Amino acid sequence: MNPSQPLPQPRTSAPARGIAAIVGRPNVGKSALFNRLMGQRVAIVEDEPGTTRDRLYGTVEWRGREFTIVDTGGIEEPRGDAVRAAVRAQAEAAIEEADAVLFVVDAASGMIGVDQDVAELLRKSGKPVILIANKAESERRAMAATEFYALGLSDPLPVSALHGTGTGDLLDAVVAALPEREEVTVEADARIAIVGRPNVGKSSLLNIIVGSERAVVGPKPGTTRDPVDTMLDRDGRRVLLVDTAGLRRRGKIEPGLEAYATLRTVRAVDRSDVAILLIDATEGVTAQDLHVAGYVLEEFKGLVVGVNKWDAVERGEATTEAARADLRRAFHFAPWAPEIFLSAKTGRNVGAIMDAALAAANERRKRVDPAELRRFLVDALGKHPPPSDGGVQLRFTHVLQSELPEPVFVFFVNRPDAVHFSYRRYLENELRRRFGFAGTPIRLVFKGGRD
Structure with missing residues (x-):
């Protein structure tokens, strides 16, 4: 499709996801908390080196609400004399750009001056703040977290990013803190x-x-x-x-x-x-x-x-x-x-x-004619038949394009879990060779039956 041609149809904007930013001084467990909240969610390119491994941001869904969590400290941890200024900068960034701030402190080492500096900034901002006392692996440490009441923020939530304890309450607090976003209709091509x-x-x-x-x-x-x-x-x-x-x-x-x-x-x-x-x-x-x-x-x-x-x-x-x-x-x-x-x-x-x-x-937003898709599947299978899995031949019966606005193609096959990564890549390459889709990712979904 030529870029000079009109785009298929205008679309309206969806409400943007809320953003929760993790801030705090080094070594309080920000990245460990980020990884715990990400859970086992695997990015679509995670197996490719140099892409989203050790990523700084990701999407969490909790109680029907999607939001993005950002580890502001994961970019470059400050050292030496730069710590105080850099941590303040993280907090300022969160205040300016995020919808809620996850302020992480260390229940094991206790409160220090940098914590108080950041707390003062956050108090003045009026931004929703969730105070997280991390490393609360024991009852004693959870009790010690009460000293962070002195920061004048929300009640400290005892959490162990290492063990996962307290993260459910934390996610509840994040969902409650994020503002509701009204949908704004803006027609654009x-x-x-x-x-x-x-x-x-x-x-x-x-x-x-x-x-x-x-x-x-x-x-x-x-x-x-x-x-x-x-x-x-x-x-x-x-x-x-x-x-x-x-x-x-x-x-x-x-x-x-x-x-x-x-x-x-x-x-x-x-x-x-x-x-x-x-x-x-x-x-x-x-x-x-x-x-x-x-x-x-x-x-x-x-x-x-x-x-x-x-x-x-x-x-x-x-x-x-x-x-x-x-x-x-x-x-x-x-x-x-x-x-x-x-x-x-x-x-x-x-x-x-x-x-x-x-x-x-x-x-x-390009749509492929269903008849063309059927011919594509016949040609692709004929050119390179799918390999067998444990002696059982994979049989593809049909392919269709999803009704989603993005390019998603659903393949029906007798053993969807046995479709090897290399054959998935082959089908994607053949789709692109035949129909284009330059500049956009496409998603292939494999199902076991017509329904």
């Missing part, structure tokens, strides 16, 4: 988020996109806690740029304040159809770039990789090919994601990256 590490040029790209488009409609407010978006008209299509206020809110983000960017990324990806992941050509692909890409895939959103500051590197055919090879290696878990080399400073390829993002939005 595509919802695009510009995401990436601090200082890669996101604001510059935003400004040149908005400045170059005609008939900018202006800012569109979301709910009271949602960031302000920008609606623009591009060749007759309504394009919503998500969280443009978030990109403009802060200038250059200093080292140690990455928590701001992390929280902003989670919120923007949650509310988008397609994310433009901007990376810095002068620095190459970093672990944090891969973390962001992993989160985009985990949330089943479209992805376009933009290599910014291309004007600042020595260019040539060999350089470009080497850069493409590096990108393919780094983003091997998303070979379908377009790669655009651009310069937000000069305007080079800014139009191309918008075209790629709109094309990805097109592909996400």
Whole structure:
């Protein structure tokens, strides 16, 4: 589908998930608590190295409510004299961007000055705060947690991230603290988020996109806690740029304040159809770039990789090919994601990256004719029959496309659990070869019967 063609239909926005941010000084068990709350939820790319392992954010569902938890301290733990300033920065980020703050203290070592500093910030913010006394593995430690009443926050919840005790009460408290989000109806043909590490040029790209488009409609407010978006008209299509206020809110983000960017990324990806992941050509692909890409895939959103500051590197055919090879290696878990080399400073390829993002939005909503799907399955099975499992031949009988707005394909097979990962990948590659779906993940579901 050509990016110049109109998108299938406008969509309305869904209420954004609430965000709960974990803050606290080093060694109180923030990451252990994060991992405990994530439980056994496996990301769709978890088996691929360099993607969502050791991730900093994830989605939790508890008592029918979905929300995102962010480990702000998992980005880079401060050391030495930097501890106090960095922990304060984490708290400030949570106050600015999150809907509720999970303030973790150490029931084993007791209260120290940094805890009091953070508590003072949180008290003044008026933001919902859940005070978690972690490492309460014994009754004695749970009783010792009462000293944290002195912080003047909520009742301390004794929790053991190590053993999982108290996490049910904690999740109840999070659900109760998160504000209800009203659905806001905003008609748009595509919802695009510009995401990436601090200082890669996101604001510059935003400004040149908005400045170059005609008939900018202006800012569109979301709910009271949602960031302000920008609606623009591009060749007759309504394009919503998500969280443009978030990109403009802060200038250059200093080292140690990455928590701001992390929280902003989670919120923007949650509310988008397609994310433009901007990376810095002068620095190459970093672990944090891969973390962001992993989160985009985990949330089943479209992805376009933009290599910014291309004007600042020595260019040539060999350089470009080497850069493409590096990108393919780094983003091997998303070979379908377009790669655009651009310069937000000069305007080079800014139009191309918008075209790629709109094309990805097109592909996400593309419907495949059922007859074409049947022919695809016959051809794919004939070209590469499925391997047997323990002597039992796998038999595929039918495939259909789900009614979901995203590309999900349901295959009916006699032994769905026996479909090997390699054959799943083969079917996905054949679907893409035949029908496209560039710029968007697709999901394959295997069921044991027609119903």
